[in-house]
Amino acid sequence: xxxxxxxxxxxxxxxxxxxxxxxxxxxxxxxxxxxxxxxxxxxxxxxxxxxxxxxxxxxxxxxxxxxxxxxxxxxxxxxxxxxxxxxxxxxxxxxxxxxxxxxxxxxxxxxxxxxxxxxxxxxxxxxxxxxxxxxxxxxxxxxxxxxxxxxxxxxxxxxxxxxxxxxxxxxxxxxxxxxxxxxxxxxxxxxxxxxxxxxxxxxxxxxxxxxxxxxxxxxxxxxxxxxxxxxxxxxxxxxxxxx
Amino acid sequence: xxxxxxxxxxxxxxxxxxxxxxxxxxxxxxxxxxxxxxxxxxxxxxxxxxxxxxxxxxxxxxxxxxxxxxxxxxxxxxxxxxxxxxxxxxxxxxxxxxxxxxxxxxxxxxxxxxxxxxxxxxxxxxxxxxxxxxxxxxxxxxxxxxxxxxxxxxxxxxxxxxxxxxxxxxxxxxxxxxxxxxxxxxxxxxxxxxxxxxxxxxxxxxxxxxxxxxxxxxxxxxxxxxxxxxxxxxxxxxxxxxxxxxxxxxxxxxxxxxxxxxxxxxxxxxxxxxxxxxxxxxxxxxxxxxxxxxxxxxxxxxxxxxxxxxxxxxxxxxxxxxxxx
Ligand code: SF4
Ligand code: SF4
Numbered sequence: 260x261x262x263x264x265x266x267x268x269x270x271x272x273x274x275x276x277x278x279x280x281x282x283x284x285x286x287x288x289x290x291x292x293x294x295x296x297x298x299x300x301x302x303x304x305x306x307x308x309x310x311x312x313x314x315x316x317x318x319x320x321x322x323x324x325x326x327x328x329x330x331x332x333x334x335x336x337x338x339x340x341x342x343x344x345x346x347x348x349x350x351x352x353x354x355x356x357x358x359x360x361x362x363x364x365x366x367x368x369x370x371x372x373x374x375x376x377x378x379x380x381x382x383x384x385x386x387x388x389x390x391x392x393x394x395x396x397x398x399x400x401x402x403x404x405x406x407x408x409x410x411x412x413x414x415x416x417x418x419x420x421x422x423x424x425x426x427x428x429x430x431x432x433x434x435x436x437x438x439x440x441x442x443x444x445x446x447x448x449x450x451x452x453x454x455x456x457x458x459x460x461x462x463x464x465x466x467x468x469x470x471x472x473x474x475x476x477x478x479x480x481x482x483x484x485x486x487x488x489x490x491x492x493x494x495x496x497x498x499x500x501x502x
Numbered sequence: 503x504x505x506x507x508x509x510x511x512x513x514x515x516x517x518x519x520x521x522x523x524x525x526x527x528x529x530x531x532x533x534x535x536x537x538x539x540x541x542x543x544x545x546x547x548x549x550x551x552x553x554x555x556x557x558x559x560x561x562x563x564x565x566x567x568x569x570x571x572x573x574x575x576x577x578x579x580x581x582x583x584x585x586x587x588x589x590x591x592x593x594x595x596x597x598x599x600x601x602x603x604x605x606x607x608x609x610x611x612x613x614x615x616x617x618x619x620x621x622x623x624x625x626x627x628x629x630x631x632x633x634x635x636x637x638x639x640x641x642x643x644x645x646x647x648x649x650x651x652x653x654x655x656x657x658x659x660x661x662x663x664x665x666x667x668x669x670x671x672x673x674x675x676x677x678x679x680x681x682x683x684x685x686x687x688x689x690x691x692x693x694x695x696x697x698x699x700x701x702x703x704x705x706x707x708x709x710x711x712x713x714x715x716x717x718x719x720x721x722x723x724x725x726x727x728x729x730x731x732x733x734x735x736x737x738x739x740x741x742x743x744x745x746x747x748x749x750x751x752x753x754x755x756x757x758x759x760x761x762x763x764x765x766x767x768x769x770x771x772x773x774x775x776x777x778x779x780x781x782x783x784x785x786x787x788x789x790x791x792x793x794x795x796x797x798x799x800x801x802x803x804x805x806x807x808x809x810x811x812x813x814x815x816x817x818x819x820x821x822x823x824x825x826x827x
C-alpha cells in the first residue's frame with residue numbers, strides 16, 4: 260500500500276513562509292476553487308490556509324533555540340477526522356492514503372475540525388465547507404507537468420529543501436530513509452492517529468577536539484627538540500615486578 | 503472551545519422536548535396500570551406531546567444555523583455506521599415523527615384498542631407508539647451525548663458522565679415543564695411529576711458536579727513537548743504564523759477571562775439545580791402554577807449557561823499551537 264506524505268526537516272527550516280505562500284497560491288487558483296480571504300491588505304487579515312509556519316523558542320535567554328515549525332494536515336494513517344464525518348465528505352483514499360474533503364458533499368458542520376487534534380482543518384468561512392491540505396493531489400498526478408514538478412507546491416518552493424515528499428510505506432523511498440536514519444518522529448503520538456507526515460528533529464553537529472589533536476605528536480619539526488627522557492624517580496613497572 | 507449558540511439551543515431545546523415527552527408518556531403508562539388517574543387525551547396527553555414537538559422543532563431550527571450548507575443536510579444521514587452525528591441526524595426526525603403521531607392520536611381521539619387482557623388491562627395503540635417514542639428518545643440522548651463523549655482528545659467531554667448528564671439534564675427540564683403544565687391541565691398529576699422533577703434534578707446535580715469535579719483535576723495528555731516533538735521543559739510560542747486570527751483562534755477558544763468562566767459556573771449551578779429545586783418545592787406546597795412555571799424558566803435559562811460552560815470548559819489540544827500571535 261502507498262502512503263504519500265511529507266517529511267519536514269526542522270533542522271533546516273528557516274521559517275521563511277515560502278511554502279505557505281506557494282501553497283496558498285497553488286490551491287487558491289486550483290480546480291477546486293479559491294481559498295477565501297478577508298481584508299487581505301487591511302486590518303485583521305484572515306483567511307483559509309492549508310499550511311502554516313509557526314515559530315517557537317525553547318530555553319531561556321541566552322540559552323535559547325528557535326524552532327520554525329510548518330504544520331499542515333498530517334494525513335494520519337488512522338485519521339480521527341474521517342469516521343466522525345456524518346456525510347462521508349471526509350475520506351481517506353485507498354490508493355495513496357491522502358485524506359481529502361469532498362467539497363460537494365460537505366455540509367460545513369465542523370465536527371471533523373473538532374476531531375483533529377492538530378488543528379489542521381480550517382472551514383472556508385465564505386464557501387462554508389471544510390478545507391485542508393490535499394497534498395496537491397491535483398498536481399502530483401498531473402502528467403502535463405514535467406516529472407520533476409509532480410510534487411506538492413510547498414515542496415517545490417522550499418529554498419532549503421526542508422520538505423521531502425514521497426511514499427512512507429516504501430522502505431527504500433527517500434522519505435522512509437530520512438525518517439529511519441535521521442530520527443523522524445510523529446506529532447502527538449499519544450492519540451494513536453499515526454500521522455503519515457513526519458518531522459526530522461533539530462540536530463547539533465558538534466566537533467570534539469582534543470589537545471593531542473591540536474598538537475601533532477609526530478610532528479617532524481619537533482623531532483630534534485626531543486631530548487633524553489629525564490631519569491624517573493617514581494615507581495616503575497620494573498620495580499613492581501620482582502622475581 | 504467556542505460555545506456556539508446554535509448548538510447550545512439545539513441541545514437544550516431538544517432536551518426539554520424529549521424530557522416532556524417522556525413525562526407525558528410515563529403519565530399515560532402509569533394510568534394504564536391504574537397507578538395514576540387517567541387524564542384527558544386532548545388536554546393533557548395530546549397537548550403535552552405537541553408542546554414537546556414544538557421544542558424539538560425549535561432545536562432542529564437552531565441546528566440549521568450551525569451548518570454551513572443546510573441545504574445538503576440530508577447527506578448527514580449517510581454515515582451512521584461510524585458517526586454519532588449522523589446517528590443523531592437519523593434519530594431526531596424519528597423521535598419527532600413518533601411524538602407527532604402520539605400527539606395527533608390523542609388530540610383527535612384516533613387511539614385504537616389493540617387487545618384487552620382478561621385482567622382488564624387495555625392495550626392502546628398510543629401506548630405502543632409512546633413506548634417506541636420513548637425508546638427513540640433515549641437513543642437520541644445517547645447520540646447527542648456520544649457526539650461529544652466520542653472525541654477522545656477533548657478530555658473534558660470524553661467520559662460516560664457526558665452522556666449521563668445529557669440524559670439527566672434533558673429529562674429533568676422536561677419533567678419540570680411537565681409539572682408546570684400539569685398544574686394547569688391535569689392537577690392530579692402535578693405532585694407525581696413534581697416529585698420526579700425534584701428527584702431527577704438532584705440526580706443531575708450529582709452527576710454534573712461529578713463531571714465538574716473530574717474536569718477540575720484533569721491531566722492533559724498532550725503538551726507543548728508532544729505537540730512539537732521537542733524535548734525541552736521550557737517552550738514558548740513566538741509566532742503562530744499570522745496576525746489577524748483564523749478559524750483556529752476563533753472556533754477553539756472561548757476568549758473569556760477565568761473570572762467570567764467561574765461566574766458562569768456558579769450561575770448555572772444556582773439556576774439549573776438549586777433555584778428550581780426550591781421553586782418546585784414551594785410550587786408543589788402551595789399548588790401554585792406560576793411558581794412552577796418560574797421553576798421551569800429559571801431552569802431552562804440555567805441550562806443555557808450550563809451548556810455554554812460545557813463548551814467553554816473543553817480544552818482542545820490544537821490550542822497548544824495557537825498560544826500567541
Ligand atoms: S492531521 Fe488532522 S485533518 Fe489531517 S488526517 Fe490527521 S486528524 Fe485528519
Ligand atoms: S464539516 Fe464537512 S467534512 Fe467535516 S464532518 Fe462536517 S460534513 Fe464532514
